[in-house]
Amino acid sequence: MKFVVKNSCLVQPAEATWNGVMALTEFDQIGAITHPPTLYFYRPSETWLAQEEIMFTTLRDSLSRILVHFYPLAGRLRWLDGGRLELECNGEGVALIQVESDATLDDLGDLSLSPHFHHLSPKINYKAPIEEIPLLFVQLTKFKCGGIALSHALSHAVVDGQSAFHFASEWARLARGESLGKAPFLDRKLLRAGDPPSAQPCFDNEWNEPPVLITQPGSENDEIRNKGNAVAMLKLTKKQVEMLKNEANRTKSSYIDDGDHRMFSRYESVTAHIWRCACKARGHVYEQPTGVGISVDIRKRVEPPLPQTYFGNATTSVIATDCAGDVVTKPSGYAASRIRQAINKVSSAYVHSTLDNLKNLKDFTGLQDIHAMELEASERMFVGNPNLWVSSWTTLALNGLDFGWGNEMYMSPGPHDGDGESLTLPGQDGDGSMVVALHLQAAHIEDFKKFFYQTI
Template identity: 40%
Template sequence: MVNLIASHIVKPAKPIPTKVMFLSECDQRVPVTHVTIVHFYKPEGPELLKDATGVLKESLSEALVAFHPLAGRLYQKDGGRVELQCNSMGALLVEAQSELKIQDFGDFCPTPQIRALIPPIDNNNTPLHEIPLLLAQITKFACGGVSIGLAVSHVIADGHSGCHFVSEWAKIARGEKSDDQPFLDRTIFQKYEDDHPSSTAPKLQYSDFFPLPVLIGQSSSLEERKKTTICAMLKLSKDQIEQIRNKANYQDLMIHKTSNQSPFSRFVAVSAHIWKCLSKARMHNPAQETVLYVNMDFRNRLKLPLPGRYFGNAVLPVPTRAIVGDLQSRPLSYASSKIKEAIENVKDEYVRSYLVCMKNIPEVSSSRHFQAVGCPQGLFLGNPNLIFTTWVGLGLYKADFGWGNQIFLTPGSVAYDGKLFIIPSPNGDGSLFIPLCLQAEHINAFKKHFYDDI
């Protein structure tokens, strides 16, 4: 349904000195894969798309001057780590045409139909150093709409960094000056590691984060990895979110008889609701241990915050552990309290200790490979566990390439069981969209509990 018209390698518009760029332990921990996202637009007139590919190509070349790590390549090193060579090999820009209309994508659930709007990446058969770190595809639809599908190397950028790049690229495409430059010096992390106050910091160990619980009665997660998964797109209105939040806060007040502590946030309450509903849908043994991970941005949680436009990964996985029987028998405020406490623990000493913990791991491959059936040593974040990534607060809907802001955006895929995204509504009405991936046998039960238990 998507026809390729042309593809271009786009290099920085100005010469960039070739060099090896330091990668932090946060960069080294994430999977050597690409984060994918598709932006949908509905221009008011066809004239706005005149020479759209040429505009994107020229503006991308300009944007890659400031964001030149995205034009480089990764190379394998010992211990599963990688090296970033800023060698201006360039990004890939693809132009495509589709007979579909934007409305044909329904609720924009990340399906293979959505994935076709992003250039394919063959990680299994292509040497790492031959894979571009940035791939983009402009697809024009029969209705006059258009999409920009992006694949950005997770090693190079997290959500904040990726949105910063797209925002500046769009600014250049509109003919404006890009004046919000990224901070590229990742050696700043070496200072945090060297200054680590080991005498006072939490003594975090690898076991604090991994390995993860497996289902009772199973010796490993291998059987769970093989099960068929399915993606879905759920939505919570502002009123539904407030119902969930008010329930958790009211229960907490009744238990503690005080309102001295800050109330649960929307994110915490919704996460707790999902955790309870999912453990119910998965029909866990009451004695089953389960872990909920929250991918936490810590840019502003350090005593000396990272520069505002730090370009790289500044995210760590924050685990919250519980016994399913407790999750189900206790009120929503119980799960909310556990998540809130885990998040509030992410402060300067915690982050520094985490960085040193990761630095001391001689082999990082096992923590980079998620759910690969052929990778028994890899992490499995699925049943009985789950992991959240929130895109709230990233400024997602500011990527106007001259066609207006996006009418919607969605991940290109949700790769494995137990993975969920939380995405704000494009119209700013306070609602949330939740694309997720679950084992097919649990998806219907989860949807029922998700809405019935509000």
């Protein structure tokens, strides 16, 4: 099947916007500067075959108008000393690409596992100077059957998931002819380190040195890193989700005894199940250290709370750790309790201590591979086997993205390739079901699927 670029342009704000340098927070600094893509598929329509240019024009014009409100996305990043970044709000614009394919949507096969996703997501040249790379790429792909795929990819150095989907939702509103719903809160001064920052942070950043395999010590081990990965999209019915919650909560009191009377959430219960199945599938020995990385939204955890429409990176990461033997042999409530304990660390004091700790660092390139997209796999920070990273998209406004031609038939995260990276997503029908998007080394993926369903 062929995919041909028919049109591409830079879209600038429809009106003059504020120009100047916007300082980024410490949480913006530690995010990768890649552009995680999200894909939306829309059903075939004979009408669209005759309205292709109208669709492209609708996206272009509404994108221009929404950038007036979300103007930082029209700017460019630039490097500062020590591997830090700042955002120059200059209105240079975002990239919009129009692609045609001789394939049909049916030719893609199972949309949840299609190997052709990389054709549907914008191709970004990370070898270009960072000052030349737009912060937002949008690709509209039209299939010969009349179906379309829409992909948007925003720089993670500028926004987190909640901000990205807030933008997409408001953009769709304008495309439908409606007025702006919720304006973004653009002032990042609310999430700054102390001035001066505290010299004695009260926490340790555990994820700087993730656990490594006992049998293959050293996180630089090329053999471990270069094993091929596979992807699985694993569906959980509402009943299965409730069964996992009930099982985790059945033994909660045995492991949570600090007055925390809240039941384990869907995220905690499902993530505990993923962790246990991964340890089994990977065949870990009992004493193998293992960790689960967790991104925690801090908008409601800091004092005073951030506006829910805060536009930027408002998450911090924690890691739940234990030995694989205890994770596997003890009831699922144990693994869920380790996850709960890690999340509970994220208080307002913890957040501000994290900010101060990051502000004190002289060289951010030593904290995380900001240039990771330019590195070979063997050079990147490796957080795969024996570890996982489980992000939750279940609370984000993912579905129902209507630009005037109806809601999508299917939504999916774009292609990722990191061992251990996983997402929990809401079911497409909004019925309480969930989907786990998992990347694991290919040698372990079939065993994982077996344990995932057989042990519910």
